[in-house]
Amino acid sequence: MAGKKVPSKQVSITPGVGKLIEKAEEDGVKTAWHRFLEQQPQCGFGLLGVCCKNCTMGPCRIDPFGVGPTKGVCGADADTIVARNIVRMIAAGTAGHSDHSRDVVHVFKGIAEGKFKDYKLTDVEKLKELAKILGVETEGKSENEIALEVAHILEMEFGKQDEEPVRLLAATAPKKRIKVWEKLGVLPRAIDREICLSMHRTHIGCDADPASLLLHGVRTALADGWCGSMMATYLSDILFGTPKPIKSLANLGVLKEDMVNIIVHGHNPILSMKIAEIAQSEEMQKLAEQYGAKGINVAGMCCTGNEVLSRMGVQVAGNFLMQELAIITGAVEAVIVDYQCLMPSLVDVASCYHTKIITTEPKARIPGAIHVEFEPEKADEIAKEIIKIAIENYKNRVPAKVYIPEHKMELVAGFSVEAILEALGGTLEPLIKALQDGTIKGIVGIVGCNNPRVKQNYGHVTLAKELIKRDILVVGTGCWGIAAAMHGLLTPEAAEMAGPGLKAVCEALGIPPCLHMGSCVDCSRILLVLSALANALNVDISDLPVAGSAPEWMSEKAVAIGTYFVASGVFTHLGVIPPVLGSQKVTKLLTDDIEDLLGGKFYVETDPVKAAETIYNVIIEKRKKLGWPI
Ligand code: BF8
Numbered sequence: 060m061a062g063k064k065v066p067s068k069q070v071s072i073t074p075g076v077g078k079l080i081e082k083a084e085e086d087g088v089k090t091a092w093h094r095f096l097e098q099q100p101q102c103g104f105g106l107l108g109v110c111c112k113n114c115t116m117g118p119c120r121i122d123p124f125g126v127g128p129t130k131g132v133c134g135a136d137a138d139t140i141v142a143r144n145i146v147r148m149i150a151a152g153t154a155g156h157s158d159h160s161r162d163v164v165h166v167f168k169g170i171a172e173g174k175f176k177d178y179k180l181t182d183v184e185k186l187k188e189l190a191k192i193l194g195v196e197t198e199g200k201s202e203n204e205i206a207l208e209v210a211h212i213l214e215m216e217f218g219k220q221d222e223e224p225v226r227l228l229a230a231t232a233p234k235k236r237i238k239v240w241e242k243l244g245v246l247p248r249a250i251d252r253e254i255c256l257s258m259h260r261t262h263i264g265c266d267a268d269p270a271s272l273l274l275h276g277v278r279t280a281l282a283d284g285w286c287g288s289m290m291a292t293y294l295s296d297i298l299f300g301t302p303k304p305i306k307s308l309a310n311l312g313v314l315k316e317d318m319v320n321i322i323v324h325g326h327n328p329i330l331s332m333k334i335a336e337i338a339q340s341e342e343m344q345k346l347a348e349q350y351g352a353k354g355i356n357v358a359g360m361c362c363t364g365n366e367v368l369s370r371m372g373v374q375v376a377g378n379f380l381m382q383e384l385a386i387i388t389g390a391v392e393a394v395i396v397d398y399q400c401l402m403p404s405l406v407d408v409a410s411c412y413h414t415k416i417i418t419t420e421p422k423a424r425i426p427g428a429i430h431v432e433f434e435p436e437k438a439d440e441i442a443k444e445i446i447k448i449a450i451e452n453y454k455n456r457v458p459a460k461v462y463i464p465e466h467k468m469e470l471v472a473g474f475s476v477e478a479i480l481e482a483l484g485g486t487l488e489p490l491i492k493a494l495q496d497g498t499i500k501g502i503v504g505i506v507g508c509n510n511p512r513v514k515q516n517y518g519h520v521t522l523a524k525e526l527i528k529r530d531i532l533v534v535g536t537g538c539w540g541i542a543a544a545m546h547g548l549l550t551p552e553a554a555e556m557a558g559p560g561l562k563a564v565c566e567a568l569g570i571p572p573c574l575h576m577g578s579c580v581d582c583s584r585i586l587l588v589l590s591a592l593a594n595a596l597n598v599d600i601s602d603l604p605v606a607g608s609a610p611e612w613m614s615e616k617a618v619a620i621g622t623y624f625v626a627s628g629v630f631t632h633l634g635v636i637p638p639v640l641g642s643q644k645v646t647k648l649l650t651d652d653i654e655d656l657l658g659g660k661f662y663v664e665t666d667p668v669k670a671a672e673t674i675y676n677v678i679i680e681k682r683k684k685l686g687w688p689i
Contacts, residue, residue, distance in 0.1 A: 065092040071380070071515035073545055075311050075464030079384040082462055088411050090383045091402065095511035107641030108141040114263040123641050133263060141642035142269035143261040145618065145649075146276040150257035152619030153279050155399055156580050157217070157250045157287030158422075159327050163294045164213050166329050166435045170298070171206035177333070177438035180206060181300045189293050192230045206297075213294075216286055219249045228285035233590050235599040236628060240281065243656060245274055245626070247282035254279060269645050277626045277657070284623030289583035295366065299332050302369035302473035302577060304482070304570075309544035311381065312467030313374035314390050318356040319347045321449045322376055322385050325397035326578065328366035330419055330433050330442075331359070334395055335367045337442040343450070350453045355446065360385065361400050362578035365540055369473045369577050377545070378516070378538035379613075380509040386414045389460035393449035397433070398423035400508075400614065413455035417445055470549035472540065474574040476587050482568050487595055494592075497688045498530070498560035500604065501678035504585040504624070505535040507609035507617045509542075510635050516542040518610030518634045518667045523548055525671030527572040530558035531678065534588070537579040538611070548573040582620050586627060596685075601628025601658025604681040606674045610634035610667055621661065625649075628658035630677045632670050636663055 064084060067077040070092050083090050104110040109121040111131050119131030121140060130136050135143075169175035180186055183202055186209065190197050195208045216225045223229075224246040229237065240246045247253045257279045260266035266275070296302070314320045321338060323331035337343060338355045347355045358376040359367050367373035376385050379400055385391050386408045393415045394405060405416045406427035418424050419433040419441075431445050474482075483489045493499040503526050509515050519542035523533045527548075535543065543549050548556075554565035557572040565572050576584045585607075593600045607624040609617050612635050624631045639645050654660040662677075664670040679689050 062089065062093060063096045065090070065096060069514065070511070072517045072520060073310065073515060073542070074466035076381065076384060076515060078462070078464055079311070079387050083383070083387045086387065086411055086460070088387060088408055089404070090408075091380055091404070092511050094404070104641075106638055108144050108638035109137050109641030111135060111140040111143070113143065113261065121641060135267060138269040138642045138644040139267045139272075141639050141645045142272040145637070145639055145645070146257050146261050146272050146279070148615040148618040149276040149280050149622050150254045152614065152616035153250070153283035153287060154254050155616045156283050156291065156619065157254070159399070159580065160287045160291035160294075161217060162327055162329060163291050163298070164210060167206060167294045167298060168210035168214070169435055171203045171210055173203070175435045175438070178298060178435065180297055182297050185293065185301055186297045189297065193226055213290055216290065217249060217251045222248055224248060225250065225282060225286040227289050228281065231289065231587060231590055232285055233593040233600060235593070239599070239628075239657065240626070243274065245278040245281060247278050247286065250282045250287050253282045269642065270648060273645070273648055276622060280619045280622035281626050283619045284583060284586055284627070288580040289586070291580040292577070292583045295328050296475065299328055299370050301477050302475040303478050304471050305369065305372040305473040306469065306471055307368055307372045307374050308467045309375040309470050309541060310467045311376055311385060311388060311463060312465050313358050313376055314385070314388055314463045315353070315356040316390065316461065316463060317353045319350070319352045319354070319450050319453045320391045321355060321357045321446065322360050322391055322394045323357060323363050323367060324360035324382060324394055325363045325401060325423070326361070326399045326580075327397045328363060328370070329435065330395070330397050331363040331367050332370065333438050333442040334446065335371050335373050337439060338446055343443065343446050346447065347450050347453070350450050352450070352453050355450070362537055363397060365472075365537065365578040369575070374467075375541050375544060378509055378541035380511065380515050383408045386412055388463045389457060390463050392452040392456070393417055393445070395419065395445055396423065399616070401425065412460060413452060413457060415448055415452050417448060419445070468545050468547050470544040470575070471551065471571055472544070472549060472575040474534070474576050476584050476591070479574065479588070482570050487591055491592065491595055493560070493564055494604065495687055497682070498564060499532050500530045500560070500675070500682065502532045502534060502605045503608060503674060504582070504605070505533055505539045505608045505610065506537050506579065506582055506620055507612035508538050508614055510611045510613040512635055513611045516546065516611070519543060520546045520548065522608055522610050522634070522667040522671055523573050524556060525668055526674065527557040527561055529671070529675045530560040531675065532561060533573040534576050534585060535573065536576050536581050536585070540575040540577070543573045543575065549575050579616060579620065589627065589629070598685070599628055599658065602681065602685060604678040604685070604687070606630045606632065606677055608632035608634070608670065608674065610670070625653060625659040625661055626657050630659055630674070631661055632674060633661055633663045634665055634667060634670065636665065
């Protein structure tokens with residue numbers, strides 16, 4: 060293969076990955092790791108966040124050493140440019156999560172109106188809980204009537220024009236925290252409005268004050284976590300069931316040599332749940348047999364993988380950096396995608412094998428892919444059509460090109476807030492007691508992506524191991540959840556790796572020391588746990604012995620998540636340096652000053668072992684302040 064070789068043994072800790080990178084090179088295929096090498100050296104101005112291309116007088120670049128220009132053509136300095144760039148990242152991330160949510164609301168409302176017959180309301184108890192939260196009277200009303208009223212309120216969360224905070228946030232965040240946001244003027248009023256305002260403020264000639272810009276970034280991120288993402292979680296639970304602990308397997312070894320392998324990839328469960336469901340039907344299984352396969356094997360990738368894992372136990376093929384590798388096994392008939400975190404390169408990689416890439420959403424089309432537009436009114440029919448493409452493609456598989464690593468790991472996923480409560484016997488009391496007496500020192504939420512800057516999954520796994528060793532319970536979502544699964548951290552037996560206190564709790568409850576809470580929008584579940592703990596202890600979230608981390612983050616959605624964690628009062632670690640170092644002022648605001656305003660701040664450390672030590676110390680300090688034993 061032309062181009063640089065990737066040091067395959069050094070770029071990942073996950074079994075099977077190195078071998079597939081080598082296979083890619085033998086097959087003449089490039090992966091994200093190859094393209095990352097080709098991109099070196101990357102633009103220093105971009106890495107520091109001091110490049111502005113918000114108008115065509117630019118692009119302007121600020122010299123971080125003060126030798127060259129210190130201002131762009133319009134006069135914006137490094138502080139303004141860095142702040143504007145980061146706010147735009149938050150806005151994009153919030154848009155991603157929340158627009159996903161809008162799609163789920165659309166289907167939820169369509170079911171209530173009787174339009175989408177292929178879906179149903181599965182968790183009616185949760186619907187009633189949500190109705191109560193939103194102040195919808197349920198007495199004497201049918202499920203559909205309740206759902207319709209709920210849908211109308213949720214639609215307004217996107218676009219209402221009054222100054223009142225979004226209702227989901229007002230109803231679920233701790234009162235003490237809401238006061239903090241009120242005082243700062245950062246209570247989000249409507250999701251679309253805050254995203255729109257982020258874009259307006261960062262337009263040429265608008266907000267130039269870094270503090271004012273960042274505060275609006277906070278407001279936008281809060282609209283994501285406590286409203287947009289939370290809505291997606293609530294409604295997905297209502298539609299498909301609230302996750303309960305469920306066993307499954309993870310890593311590329313879940314692909315089957317003698318079956319039609321279909322990967323569902325993306326984020327929205329509306330499509331992937333249908334594919335997983337319809338693939339199990341007798342009609343589809345029989346068709347697969349007619350084509351010489353033993354059946355159909357659906358496996359998940361990234362967050363939609365987490366959605367189908369949590370609710371159906373669908374096995375997971377891998378996390379973000381493994382999407383191309385799945386195709387490189389030569390054993391995948393189709394990758395069916397909705398949106399977000401899809402590498403356009405999937406089509407290039409697939410062109411070297413028999414794999415079909417099937418896009419389904421008008422907002423995420425990839426040149427060269429087959430496009431079958433998904434419509435919820437014809438969900439079953441379209442799911443069948445897509446699955447048939449995969450089945451018919453089985454005959455094109457080239458056995459000589461197939462290599463499926465044998466590695467796969469057992470896991471238990473599905474720890475929704477409800478499942479955690481059930482494991483605790485129906486109340487938070489045992490967890491609070493364990494925290495108070497120091498059996499468990501604290502809780503850390505680990506989230507986020509893979510990034511070729513980091514040895515794949517090393518940050519996720521090392522940080523989690525280091526924390527549980529110190530009796531810190533780890534909860535998490537997204538690609539962290541898949542990393543933890545592939546490395547055996549999501550089994551009750553992993554309690555062996557935990558400190559004595561956490562180990563005893565896990566053994567008593569039969570739970571893993573690391574709890575998989577779902578996809579990235581399900582970070583809202585973590586917020587709900589924090590809110591419940593703060594309320595039960597009559598403190599603010601910022602007083603709790605908790606922290607957040609995104610050890611291998613790369614996406615704008617992760618910036619939004621990190622920001623709403625910080626804004627919620629959480630000390631938040633980033634394992635990848637964000638593009639802010641070009642402004643000392645912005646760097647200080649985010650990693651220091653913001654703590655006085657919000658009680659949380661960002662902490663950047665690329666070494667997960669050092670990060671674990673610092674996080675532990677922060678947790679111990681919080682415990683001391685609460686008067687709890689250390
Ligand atoms: O939303 S963790 S790489 S898949 S952005 Fe993407 Fe990051 Fe994975 Fe999920 Ni979240």
